[in-house]
Amino acid sequence: MSETMANILIIDDEVGMREGCRRALIPHQFSVQTAEHGVEGLHKLREGQFDLVLLDAMMPGISGLQLLERIHEVDPDVICVMITGYATVDLAAQAMKQGAFDFLPKPFTTDELLAVVRPALAERRRRQELRKQEAREKESLDLERTQQEVAKLDAIVSRFMLVIVHELRNPAGVIKNYLQLMRSGYLDADECNEYIERLDVRATQLLNMLDDLLELAQLKEIVSPVKLRPVAVADILEGVTRELRPVAEAKGLEFQVQVEAQPTMLAQPAHLRFLWTNLIDNAIRYTPSGQVRVTLAERDGQIISTVQDTGIGISTEELTRIFQEFYRSESAKAMVDVGTGLGLTIVDQIVKIYQGTILVDSVPGQGSVFTFTLPLATAGAAA
Ligand code: ADP
Numbered sequence: 001m002s003e004t005m006a007n008i009l010i011i012d013d014e015v016g017m018r019e020g021c022r023r024a025l026i027p028h029q030f031s032v033q034t035a036e037h038g039v040e041g042l043h044k045l046r047e048g049q050f051d052l053v054l055l056d057a058m059m060p061g062i063s064g065l066q067l068l069e070r071i072h073e074v075d076p077d078v079i080c081v082m083i084t085g086y087a088t089v090d091l092a093a094q095a096m097k098q099g100a101f102d103f104l105p106k107p108f109t110t111d112e113l114l115a116v117v118r119p120a121l122a123e124r125r126r127r128q129e130l131r132k133q134e135a136r137e138k139e140s141l142d143l144e145r146t147q148q149e150v151a152k153l154d155a156i157v158s159r160f161m162l163v164i165v166h167e168l169r170n171p172a173g174v175i176k177n178y179l180q181l182m183r184s185g186y187l188d189a190d191e192c193n194e195y196i197e198r199l200d201v202r203a204t205q206l207l208n209m210l211d212d213l214l215e216l217a218q219l220k221e222i223v224s225p226v227k228l229r230p231v232a233v234a235d236i237l238e239g240v241t242r243e244l245r246p247v248a249e250a251k252g253l254e255f256q257v258q259v260e261a262q263p264t265m266l267a268q269p270a271h272l273r274f275l276w277t278n279l280i281d282n283a284i285r286y287t288p289s290g291q292v293r294v295t296l297a298e299r300d301g302q303i304i305s306t307v308q309d310t311g312i313g314i315s316t317e318e319l320t321r322i323f324q325e326f327y328r329s330e331s332a333k334a335m336v337d338v339g340t341g342l343g344l345t346i347v348d349q350i351v352k353i354y355q356g357t358i359l360v361d362s363v364p365g366q367g368s369v370f371t372f373t374l375p376l377a378t379a380g381a382a383a
Contacts, residue, residue, distance in 0.1 A: 006030050006121050006124075007033070007048065008025060008050065008052045008054065008117070009032075009033050009035065009044055009052070010035070011036075011037070011040075011055050012054070012059070013037055018036075024110040024113050030117075037059060037062070038061055038062035038066075041053070042070055045075060050078055051079065051124045052079045052081065052117065052124060054117075055067060055068065055071070057091050058085060064095065065091070065095060065098060068080055069099075079120045079121070080100045081103065081117070082100045082102075084106065102119070171205045171206045174198075174202050175199055175202050212342035212346060216342065216345070216346050219349055228266045229267075230266055233262075233267075234261070236272045236273055237276055237294070237305070238259075241294065244281060247284055255293075256293040257293075257295075258295045259296045260296065263298045263303055266377075267374075271353075274346060274350060276294070283307050285335075286336070286368075287312070290367070292309045293309075301376050302373045302374060302376060304372075305371070306369055307369070308368070308369040309368055310367040313362045313365050313367055314360065314362040314368055315364050319362065324341075326340070354374045356373050356374035358372040
């Protein structure tokens with residue numbers, strides 16, 4: 001705003017005062033509009049952009065003080081100067097307390113008017129500059145946060161590179177040894193078949209690890225809010241349980257699903273699918289007999305889901321490590337030979353990205369309960 005472009009609104013019930021001010025200000029290159037009373041003034045204020053309001057303190061209808069409040073509701077940054085009569089210095093003081101920038105006692109000369117208007121407009125420019133500065137700071141803070149998020153994920157991925165190479169070498173090395181043994185010619189047909197089976201298991205493990213690693217790498221994309229869309233959460237759970245129920249039942253496990261709410265949240269459907277697939281798949285895998293139970297509810301703007309089993313359970317010591325990449329407990333390894341130890345790492349990352357929480361409650365030999373919450377309104381928060 002340059003001073004020549006400043007827009008001034010005069011609200012005064014006296015036509016003489018309105019016109020006098022207008023005529024005094026126009027030659028100084030201000031754009032001036034007038035209003036006869038508060039209602040008209042507020043209307044004009046809502047319609048246009050004003051830098052300064054000259055406001056009569058004593059008007060019929062809405063009083064100057066009330067009007068002051070309403071004006072600041074419309075535009076908190078507009079500068080108000082009260083025009084007061086001789087007898088209303090107290091009122092002027094009160095007006096200043098309520099946010100008026102200055103006051104001008106009647107009668108006044110053009111010079112006196114300009115001596116109040118000019119600093120008032122300078123204050124307006126200062127406030128606008130401050131707002132711009134705040135907006136710029138907020139923008140750079142947002143950018144910084146996004147960059148930090150990306151850097152954090154980058155760091156995880158790079159740290160992984162080392163661990164990954166080590167972990168992938170393991171099944172790849174075993175596969176190579178088996179192949180060498182088979183080519184050596186010392187194995188009979190039965191032994192060869194057994195080694196082919198083992199090769200298959202190790203190759204599957206290798207592939208699963210690669211799939212999980214790919215999943216983890218793709219989590220970075222959550223930073224782009226473009227990928228988020230409203231997701232009917234219960235539908236995702238329904239899809240996952242439809243796939244896994246036969247697996248549980250084939251093992252002779254009772255499989256229960258209890259859906260209490262039908263919330264919708266902004267998310268990438270694949271993330272929610274991954275959460276439930278992993279937790280339910282683990283519950284089935286690490287439960288030799290009994291039951292797997294899944295619940296979904298909504299409370300205080302959050303999704304709450306539990307995945308409960310009557311399986312091998314997790315010791316207190318193991319509980320601190322199960323979310324670490326590639327970690328598998330000894331009892332888990334003894335029970336299920338092939339696992340990547342990456343599922344819960346990814347689950348944890350997804351929950352964090354949506355600013356949710358995940359808790360595990362477990363008693364070895366009796367079973368585990370995984371409980372996760374996701375706020376419905378984060379919009380993939382990291383985004
Ligand atoms: P994976 O299942 O491939 O080993 P995860 O990251 O999904 O990898 O799980 C890590 C470890 O956490 C498992 O190896 C197991 O020790 C433990 N775990 C996870 N879920 C359960 C569960 N429902 N019951 C018992 N142990 C579990």
